[in-house]
Amino acid sequence: xxxxxxxxxxxxxxxxxxxxxxxxxSWAAGTRAGTNITNTARVDxxxxxxxxxxxxxxxxxxxxxxxxxxxxxxxxxxxxxxxxDVFYFPHLVTNAGNFDxxxxxxxxxxxxxxxxxxxxxxxxxxxxxxxxxVLADSAGDADAIPDSxxxxxxxxxxxxxxxxxxxxxxxxxxxxxxxxxxxxxxxxDPTKTDTATDTINVTSPNVSVVKxxxxxxxxxxxxxxxxxxxxxxxxxxxxxxxxxxxxxxxxTTYQLGTITYNAxxxxxxxDGDNANYNITNPGQITVSVGALAAxxxxxxxxxxxxIN
Amino acid sequence: xxxxARAAVLAMSLGLAAAALASTPNVEVAIQAxxxxxxxxxxxxxxxTLVPATEAGxxxxxxxxxxxxxxxxxxxxxxxxxxxxxxxxVLVVDSVKKDGYRVEASLDGGxxxxxxPATVSHTTPAGTQETVPAPAESYTTLRWVxxxxxxxxxxxxxxxxxRIR
Numbered sequence: 001x002x003x004x005x006x007x008x009x010x011x012x013x014x015x016x017x018x019x020x021x022x023x024x025x026s027w028a029a030g031t032r033a034g035t036n037i038t039n040t041a042r043v044d045x046x047x048x049x050x051x052x053x054x055x056x057x058x059x060x061x062x063x064x065x066x067x068x069x070x071x072x073x074x075x076x077x078x079x080x081x082x083x084x085d086v087f088y089f090p091h092l093v094t095n096a097g098n099f100d101x102x103x104x105x106x107x108x109x110x111x112x113x114x115x116x117x118x119x120x121x122x123x124x125x126x127x128x129x130x131x132x133x134v135l136a137d138s139a140g141d142a143d144a145i146p147d148s149x150x151x152x153x154x155x156x157x158x159x160x161x162x163x164x165x166x167x168x169x170x171x172x173x174x175x176x177x178x179x180x181x182x183x184x185x186x187x188x189d190p191t192k193t194d195t196a197t198d199t200i201n202v203t204s205p206n207v208s209v210v211k212x213x214x215x216x217x218x219x220x221x222x223x224x225x226x227x228x229x230x231x232x233x234x235x236x237x238x239x240x241x242x243x244x245x246x247x248x249x250x251x252t253t254y255q256l257g258t259i260t261y262n263a264x265x266x267x268x269x270x271d272g273d274n275a276n277y278n279i280t281n282p283g284q285i286t287v288s289v290g291a292l293a294a295x296x297x298x299x300x301x302x303x304x305x306x307i308n
Numbered sequence: 309x310x311x312x313a314r315a316a317v318l319a320m321s322l323g324l325a326a327a328a329l330a331s332t333p334n335v336e337v338a339i340q341a342x343x344x345x346x347x348x349x350x351x352x353x354x355x356x357t358l359v360p361a362t363e364a365g366x367x368x369x370x371x372x373x374x375x376x377x378x379x380x381x382x383x384x385x386x387x388x389x390x391x392x393x394x395x396x397x398v399l400v401v402d403s404v405k406k407d408g409y410r411v412e413a414s415l416d417g418g419x420x421x422x423x424x425p426a427t428v429s430h431t432t433p434a435g436t437q438e439t440v441p442a443p444a445e446s447y448t449t450l451r452w453v454x455x456x457x458x459x460x461x462x463x464x465x466x467x468x469x470x471r472i473r
Binding site: 030031035037038039040041042043044045046047048049050053055056057058059060061062063064065066067098 | 331332333334335336337338339340341361362363364365366367370372374376382383384385386387388389390391392394395396397458472473
């Protein structure tokens with residue numbers, strides 16, 4: 001006996017999922033590197049006759065040195081997806097240092113799922129294939145790691161936005177969770193890093209088939225056997241396009257017109273009801289079950305054969 | 309005039325002449341900037357050394373030392389050392405000491421002065437006025453009023469710390 005069950009393939013992730021609104025960026029903290037901090041003091045005094053006098057001191061100068069800094073936010077999710085889905089997680093990348101710097105960016109899925117970083121060119125948090133580009137390494141630092149581009153230390157030029165796409169591989173088991181970690185690293189000072197996470201929970205259908213026969217036990221030729229097949233979706237996502245096929249067992253003859261679906265009769269021919277014998281699949285019963293709801297959606301097929 | 313009287317007049321005129329010559333005070337003030345560097349030796353013992361602060365980063369602390377010295381020939385009366393908090397830095401309020409002088413603070417660039425530490429008036433959510441310590445970022449200028457005059461050759465040091473924004 002063989003059974004083939006299929007369900008619907010990709011469906012795009014629902015963009016209506018509540019997306020975290022990106023907080024307004026806090027500009028990079030710290031006096032810009034190269035700024036001179038100067039100090040000149042004065043002393044006022046009088047002579048014994050009360051004449052006012054004063055002197056200024058020398059001027060000391062301290063030059064502000066460069067420090068690196070990175071902020072990557074927010075953490076996104078959890079988002080619920082089906083196997084095969086792709087989701088685009090938005091992030092804000094900030095140069096939190098005190099001088100112009102490049103921020104190298106990487107994104108790694110814990111389950112090694114396919115991940116791509118895009119530059120969100122118009123900064124709207126949505127992936128637009130004609131506008132958004134795959135993040136590249138800037139010629140300015142040329143370290144073969146994709147980066148933010150040169151960001152200044154303050155103002156709107158100190159931030160940029162990315163979209164991290166994560167693809168749930170086909171066949172991922174129902175209930176799987178995955179975290180993609182996005183890391184920003186200051187090129188000036190690689191010890192300065194920050195991370196943000198994107199969390200996915202996978203739901204998928206999980207369709208099982210149970211077949212039984214009556215009467216049980218050894219039977220003589222001529223006995224009419226009734227096969228009952230129960231198809232159930234125990235997964236946490238709905239199944240669609242479920243098709244049940246079952247070959248007529250060797251040494252038996254199918255009894256015409258005996259297919260039932262959920263206790264209602266079905267014809268053997270290809271006539272618009274959801275079952276046929278010997279046409280879609282020669283020598284087999286074929287039933288288009290269609291959709292099965294999550295967590296217990298079920299359908300029952302029966303047919304009869306006679307032992308030769 | 310008796311000998312005693314003549315001697316007294318002579319002494320007095322000498323004294324007046326001396327007073328006319330030894331009259332000009334000249335207080336100079338020199339400023340230095342240092343950075344605190346913490347080193348940990350092989351035994352894990354911490355030592356803090358001061359190095360010249362020609363370069364420093366955001367968050368670093370600079371120690372300013374002001375040395376006032378009377379290099380003149382006369383008494384300097386009521387000497388006061390004044391120093392602004394440099395732009396790009398914030399005063400470390402508890403680094404200001406009051407040994408041997410009265411310290412004053414300005415929050416408006418030297419227009420008005422109050423005793424250190426400074427306070428500001430604040431309206432509570434309930435609508436009442438209360439006096440609270442002035443935030444460190446609001447200090448613009450400090451002034452040290454030395455207790456007593458500086459004689460020729462006398463000197464006095466004051467120090468304070470700032471943190472680079």
